[in-house]
Amino acid sequence: MEKNYAQLILTELEQNGEIPDTLLLAKKFEIEHQELVGYLNSLLLENYITQEVKEIQRWVLLQEGLDNATNGTPEFRVFKGIPAEGISKNDLEAKFDPNVFKFGLQNGMKKKWFKIKDGLIQKEVADVVDEDAVLLKRIESNSNLEDIKKDVFDNFKKRKIITQEVIKYFKINKGTEYKPIYVELESDLTYDMVKNYDDFVKNQDGTTKSNTELAKKFKKYNWNSVGKDIKTGNLHPLMKVRKQFREVLIEMGFEEMATNQYVESGFWNFDALFQPQQHPARDAHDTFFIREPAHSKNLDPEYWERVKKTHEVGGYGSIGYRYDWSYDEAKKNIFRTHTTAVSSKMLRQIAIEFAKDGVFKPRKFFSIDRVFRNESLDATHLAEFHQIEGVIADKNVGLGELLGVITEFFAKIGITGLKFKPTYNPYTEPSLEIHGFHPGLNKVIELGNSGVFRPEMLRPMGLPEDIQVLGWGLGLERPTMIQYKFKNIRDLLGYGVDMKLLKENPICCFKN
Ligand code: PHE
The missing domain is CATH 3.30.930.10 (Bira Bifunctional Protein; Domain 2)
Incomplete structure (x- = not known):
């Protein structure tokens, strides 16, 4: 069954009088802090509790830190790759990722774990403890860090394997409507409530509930809750x-x-507009021509004839352009240019x-x-x-x-x-x-x-x-x-x- 976290929180409050640290409570409940915050919010809205914002700084491992904590430091890994009789640099290098090898070799020699002797990399000590990895694991678990010295943190931070993070949490106290037992409120007026209206408004002793009493059966509306991001289509700005x-x-x-x-014929795009066929705009540099079908039909021969004549010799007070107008040119299919x-x-x-x-x-x-x-x-x-x-x-x-x-x-x-x-x-x-x-x-x-x-x-x-x-x-x-x-x-x-x-x-x- 799903846990009633609202009730668990109230029980916690009832037993201890207050909840000093919600991060610890989330750990105790074995849920994410964010999830706990959700339950706290609804208790807050119904005034069961009050909350006070607190902040702590916490060390967290960055990616390389996590890698070192789980797989060991590069120097430790390189050390473990060296056999008792020693190994050539090339053979050792082949076992590792280039970066792991580079830093592992550097750091390991600095720590005097191994050295280069007679052209071979040889161990200087029989075994080592990967102290940095142990420290990183402790930092990761975030408990009992008091005895770790400041310069350890500073050094890890400088190497960008850990960083400090500000964490928000809450201190919880009893609110004005605090009760040790959580009463689940109605969030919607349902068909059943309306249908059985008399039962709904009556108390067990037969008296009718006042409006204020009735209102208390419902959850308060949360005006601050963020609406769902609705996935919709939308019009392009154009x-x-x-x-x-x-x-x-x-x-x-x-x-x-x-x-x-x-797709239009050159006729409607140019000729009908008295644009001569030699006009530079009718060039493939300016106009897209259609390959298939390359031509359209002349469905209006009489009108085309008049257009031809106007281009060639004019009319209506004009002398025309004085060239041989080509049907073929007019029939060419193009993408309309205007x-x-x-x-x-x-x-x-x-x-x-x-x-x-x-x-x-x-x-x-x-x-x-x-x-x-x-x-x-x-x-x-x-x-x-x-x-x-x-x-x-x-x-x-x-x-x-x-x-x-x-x-x-x-x-x-x-x-x-x-x-x-x-x-x-x-x-x-x-x-x-x-x-x-x-x-x-x-x-x-x-x-x-x-x-x-x-x-x-x-x-x-x-x-x-x-x-x-x-x-x-x-x-x-x-x-x-x-x-x-x-x-x-x-x-x-x-x-x-x-x-x-x-x-x-x-x-x-x-x-x-
Ligand atoms: N067709 C012209 C252009 O492409 C605009 C225009 C439309 C001009 C109508 C005169 C009359 O810029």
């Missing part, structure tokens, strides 16, 4: 930040686009719907997902990362609306005072880099890129002339790194990620 951006964009009336297609590949497909979809219904509905879209670039990897670059992108298609919108919506978007994540800088994108005109003051970093940083989509992109899709499309994009990693104070992008994404750190990260909130 996904937490994505969730926040998603909420901001949904709040602003944007619909989320489906982004679950990582989420604008998703937007271009969606815009063509809107144009198809418009052609069918003849009515144009203004639309606002966003996407947040993974893109891939054949980059050389360093502290701020990965070959895969995430982009956030917003797209607005409407009548009578232009640069003013673009600046307005970007300003509102960043204000919602706590970044104000934006600056815009002209830039070049093949698919937008005008194009603007977005810069902003980041309060966390206390400086102006580049936040993203934006622009008004070109007619050379929109008109071949079939969008009418009076429809403008605005867009902006930014990376997800950068704001996340700033938010969570990551210096290296590889701590955030990939195999270098510390799972414990991810688990302990707080939820993301930009405006704190």
